Amino acid sequence: MRLHRNLVFTVIDSILSIYNEGEYADKVVARALKKDKRWGSTDRKFVAETIYEMVRWKRLYAEIAEVKEPYTRDDVWRIFAVWAVLRGYKLPDWKYFEETPLRRIKGRFDELIKIRKFKESIPDWMDELGVKELGEEKWSQEIAAQNQQASVILRVNTLKTTRQKLYAILMDLEIETILPEEYPDALILKERANVFLTDAFKEGLFEVQDASSQLVARFLDVEPGMRVVDTCAGAGGKTLHLASLMENKGQIIAMDIYESKQKQLKIRAKRNGAFNIEYRIIEGTKSIKKLHEKADRVLIDAPCSGLGVLKRNPDSKWKLQPQFIEDIKKVQEQVLQDYSKILKPGGKMVYATCSILPSENEKQIEKFLNSEFGANFTLIEDRKILSSESGFDGFYMALLQRKK
Numbered sequence: 119m120r121l122h123r124n125l126v127f128t129v130i131d132s133i134l135s136i137y138n139e140g141e142y143a144d145k146v147v148a149r150a151l152k153k154d155k156r157w158g159s160t161d162r163k164f165v166a167e168t169i170y171e172m173v174r175w176k177r178l179y180a181e182i183a184e185v186k187e188p189y190t191r192d193d194v195w196r197i198f199a200v201w202a203v204l205r206g207y208k209l210p211d212w213k214y215f216e217e218t219p220l221r222r223i224k225g226r227f228d229e230l231i232k233i234r235k236f237k238e239s240i241p242d243w244m245d246e247l248g249v250k251e252l253g254e255e256k257w258s259q260e261i262a263a264q265n266q267q268a269s270v271i272l273r274v275n276t277l278k279t280t281r282q283k284l285y286a287i288l289m290d291l292e293i294e295t296i297l298p299e300e301y302p303d304a305l306i307l308k309e310r311a312n313v314f315l316t317d318a319f320k321e322g323l324f325e326v327q328d329a330s331s332q333l334v335a336r337f338l339d340v341e342p343g344m345r346v347v348d349t350c351a352g353a354g355g356k357t358l359h360l361a362s363l364m365e366n367k368g369q370i371i372a373m374d375i376y377e378s379k380q381k382q383l384k385i386r387a388k389r390n391g392a393f394n395i396e397y398r399i400i401e402g403t404k405s406i407k408k409l410h411e412k413a414d415r416v417l418i419d420a421p422c423s424g425l426g427v428l429k430r431n432p433d434s435k436w437k438l439q440p441q442f443i444e445d446i447k448k449v450q451e452q453v454l455q456d457y458s459k460i461l462k463p464g465g466k467m468v469y470a471t472c473s474i475l476p477s478e479n480e481k482q483i484e485k486f487l488n489s490e491f492g493a494n495f496t497l498i499e500d501r502k503i504l505s506s507e508s509g510f511d512g513f514y515m516a517l518l519q520r521k522k
């Protein structure tokens with residue numbers, strides 16, 4: 119395996135923006151891939167995967183390279199050299215690699231992987247929190263699973279096609295997929311591919327959505343013709359799935375506090391041919407009060423720590439702060455109280471997060487059910503999905519019913 123100069127330089131520049139300027143890895147990767155039109159798929163794969171790996175393993179590699187934040191360009195070269203040596207690349211005779219201590223890198227790696235926070239490359243506080251919430255064994259398994267590269271997973275848009283037809287369309291494009299039985303709308307790519315460039319995507323035949331996330335809309339038990347309120351709709355991954363399960367019949371009210379996310383949802387809905395969605399921005403309590411006792415189904419896809427989706431967002435390991443998690447838990451408690459009032463008596467509600475922390479999940483539901491208003495609800499069922507058990511994102515979903 120050879121290292122190509124222009125590809126490696128792109129990686130170094132990208133990593134400096136992510137490590138030091140706090141830019142989001144996905145945005146930086148997208149920008150990097152536009153740099154040179156002559157790059158083939160192997161080159162693009164090298165750039166994208168190397169950047170993600172250097173983000174995912176930042177703490178481990180920096181510790182081996184013996185460099186500290188803020189990283190200079192030379193430091194990033196040293197970190198890159200660690201990555202390359204551990205991946206089995208033969209270092210070229212570039213000046214940046216002149217003093218690379220090959221044996222020391224391997225020796226330090228063997229030492230450091232005995233300590234979980236280095237082995238899994240996470241901040242001290244995250245390691246302590248994971249142990250406190252899940253216990254040593256489960257946390258060790260979970261964080262290891264979340265450090266694996268995520269598969270590309272599609273959700274078929276049944277408003278426009280079927281899973282079998284989509285499978286065949288992709289096959290014609292030499293994109294091979296697997297149809298997992300337990301996830302009726304999912305197609306898993308056998309090999310990574312840029313599916314956004316396909317006509318099938320442009321025509322709205324599918325969306326990219328993790329398999330665990332695809333369980334949420336189905337869990338809400340919707341039927342065509344119902345009135346459903348998606349209270350934290352964001353850019354609408356689950357709203358679009360709801361529209362598809364409801365066969366475009368009935369009404370979905372998609373709400374969020376951010377207009378920018380709703381704009382993305384509108385674009386996606388148009389592409390998907392989803393016409394039963396009404397859009398509302400939440401501005402104070404009025405927007406919610408108007409809907410009290412109006413919905414057959416309510417989805418609260420709550421803002422959360424994202425500690426179930428590190429596979430997909432490895433830079434969250436470095437961006438997330440313990441105080442943010444404390445603050446977001448208060449928001450979760452509040453949205454459960456406020457948005458549950460939208461439900462008609464007898465109606466059903468799902469509270470979901472993409473976190474694996476019990477304090478954001480079952481403990482929030484427990485607290486809600488023990489509150490004055492929560493006493494009007496019963497818990498029908500909940501699902502705790504760990505990456506280490508499913509192979510997909512970590513998720514939580516609870517299905518509750520408002521008493522008649």
Ligand SMILES: C[S@@+](CC[C@H](N)C(=O)[O-])C[C@H]1O[C@@H](n2cnc3c(N)ncnc32)[C@H](O)[C@@H]1O
Binds near residue numbers: 349356419420
């Ligand atoms: C987990 S994300 C939603 C993802 C989205 N449902 C999907 O499937 O693509 C949580 C969303 O909650 C929104 N949010 C944050 N605080 C909120 C609040 N108080 N009320 C409603 N939405 C809120 C965020 O803007 C974010 O879009």
